[in-house]
Amino acid sequence: MTPVTCWDVVVAGAGPAGSIAALVLARSGARVALVDKAAFPRDKACGDLIGPRGVRLLEELAVAVPDAGTGADLLVAGPSRRRARLPAFGGKTYADHGMVVPRRILDDCLRAAAIAAGATPVRARISAADLASGGSVTALITSDGGRLESDIVIGADGALSKVAQLAGMLDPDNALWGFAIRGYIPAQVPLPLLMLLDAQPWRIYPGYGWLFPGADGRANVGIGVGMGRRRTPALLRPDLDRLCAILRREGDISPDAQPGPIVGGWLRMGGTGTPPAAGNVLLVGDAAGLINPLQGEGIAPGMVSARAAAEAVTAGPARAACVYTEVIGELMRPYMTGAAALQEAMLARPRLASAAMRMLTTPPLRRLVAGTWSLYWNGLADGAAPRPSARSAALVQTLAWRLANRPERHGRGGTLQSVQAVQTRRSPE
Ligand SMILES: Cc1cc2nc3c(=O)[nH]c(=O)nc-3n(C[C@H](O)[C@H](O)[C@H](O)COP(=O)(O)OP(=O)(O)OC[C@H]3O[C@@H](n4cnc5c(N)ncnc54)[C@H](O)[C@@H]3O)c2cc1C
Numbered sequence: 001m002t003p004v005t006c007w008d009v010v011v012a013g014a015g016p017a018g019s020i021a022a023l024v025l026a027r028s029g030a031r032v033a034l035v036d037k038a039a040f041p042r043d044k045a046c047g048d049l050i051g052p053r054g055v056r057l058l059e060e061l062a063v064a065v066p067d068a069g070t071g072a073d074l075l076v077a078g079p080s081r082r083r084a085r086l087p088a089f090g091g092k093t094y095a096d097h098g099m100v101v102p103r104r105i106l107d108d109c110l111r112a113a114a115i116a117a118g119a120t121p122v123r124a125r126i127s128a129a130d131l132a133s134g135g136s137v138t139a140l141i142t143s144d145g146g147r148l149e150s151d152i153v154i155g156a157d158g159a160l161s162k163v164a165q166l167a168g169m170l171d172p173d174n175a176l177w178g179f180a181i182r183g184y185i186p187a188q189v190p191l192p193l194l195m196l197l198d199a200q201p202w203r204i205y206p207g208y209g210w211l212f213p214g215a216d217g218r219a220n221v222g223i224g225v226g227m228g229r230r231r232t233p234a235l236l237r238p239d240l241d242r243l244c245a246i247l248r249r250e251g252d253i254s255p256d257a258q259p260g261p262i263v264g265g266w267l268r269m270g271g272t273g274t275p276p277a278a279g280n281v282l283l284v285g286d287a288a289g290l291i292n293p294l295q296g297e298g299i300a301p302g303m304v305s306a307r308a309a310a311e312a313v314t315a316g317p318a319r320a321a322c323v324y325t326e327v328i329g330e331l332m333r334p335y336m337t338g339a340a341a342l343q344e345a346m347l348a349r350p351r352l353a354s355a356a357m358r359m360l361t362t363p364p365l366r367r368l369v370a371g372t373w374s375l376y377w378n379g380l381a382d383g384a385a386p387r388p389s390a391r392s393a394a395l396v397q398t399l400a401w402r403l404a405n406r407p408e409r410h411g412r413g414g415t416l417q418s419v420q421a422v423q424t425r426r427s428p429e
Pocket residue numbers: 012013014015016017018035036037038044045046047048049050051124125126127156157158159162179180181182222263264265266267284285286287291296297298299300302
């Protein structure tokens with residue numbers, strides 16, 4: 001006989017987004033199942049850096065995580081190897097620093113907090129779904145034959161989201177894809193470092209490398225690429241070796257330092273590839289494609305979206321999809337849509353992008369643009385405290401938004417669209 005369980009909400013995926021959604025829902029008294037195929041603690045390919053919005057959210061929810069080292073200012077090295085220091089500013093809606101927590105620890109900690117709040121952990125792989133005639137998901141089916149019935153489903157199951165696929169919400173050809181790998185390497189790193197490289201002289205590499213501080217004398221080294229609308233397998237190991245060689249030459253790591261085991265993962269960026277919600281399914285974090293297209297950050301946007309989804313459900317399950325779509329559009333659309341267009345524009349013009357990055361890291365200019373660059377690039381223009389760089393970052397955001405909305409780009413870009421548009425697409429009859 002098939003085991004059947006009934007819940008108010010089933011949250012599929014216990015990464016940062018799923019656990020925050022489950023935590024907020026459980027605290028509001030909802031009966032929540034937090035389902036994941038993995039046994040925790042588990043590792044996850046990541047740079048382990050949580051941005052300032054994530055730090056603020058964890059403070060607001062009173063969830064303590066063991067910070068392995070504060071990520072404050074950020075160093076960016078251009079293709080010429082000159083470095084710019086991007087200052088961290090506190091904002092009205094975010095902290096004045098980031099945080100470094102290995103994912104094995106962070107994800108376990110957030111999941112434990114959700115369980116302590118009353119969410120029920122379920123170890124299972126979601127493999128199928130029962131759909132009602134309007135397209136709503138009435139039950140998720142697990143690979144061991146279990147059946148999880150609920151009023152609301154929150155898909156928090158990562159960039160390739162099985163829930164989004166099963167609900168007919170994933171349009172892979174309209175997504176902005178990326179792939180990244182990382183390993184741990186023995187090194188003491190004072191500040192997070194992002195390295196913009198040339199793929200060939202004066203042609204920008206379609207991504208960037210990083211060296212982030214870590215715990216126990218181990219830094220996190222990795223490299224990622226944007227691949228546009230095609231999710232094609234990328235062999236990044238030779239690029240990581242090249243990055244490590246540069247880091248050795250620059251003295252960031254010791255001459256004999258080698259990365260340990262390398263793991264990788266897909267990125268879906270800019271709110272592309274799926275709508276945030278349809279019917280009774282709300283997508284959060286990577287499942288909603290909410291990774292920053294310019295610097296690859298996904299933990300903070302994932303947690304922010306998860307709290308918004310949980311609050312929309314708590315306010316009223318019947319209108320949760322509409323409310324969540326509106327809120328997430330307001331929170332994410334102004335930045336994500338423009339940043340996605342900017343990423344595509346830069347990838348299409350590697351010479352111009354290489355020249356621009358060289359210019360931005362030259363000594364006179366870098367001091368001038370550092371504040372604006374820091375705020376815009378990290379998606380922190382909205383909610384910034386009043387200062388000149390906040391105004392110029394907001395201006396850059398507006399210009400990028402205009403770039404995204406030029407007539408020739410219509411039909412491309414973000415799917416942070418209206419619920420009505422999604423429902424029309426799902427019900428052609
Ligand atoms: C190499 C790399 C480096 C990165 N570095 C950073 C960084 O430094 N900072 C940052 O902010 N972001 C970074 N990101 C992005 C970040 O990892 C993601 O944005 C973040 O993990 C999103 O969290 P999530 O909860 O949405 O999804 P995930 O963390 O992917 O969690 C999804 C969960 O769903 C579960 N799951 C999947 N399918 C199923 C299924 N069928 N049934 C049941 N469970 C399922 C998985 O086991 C997993 O636990 C990086 C990504 C990569 C690949």
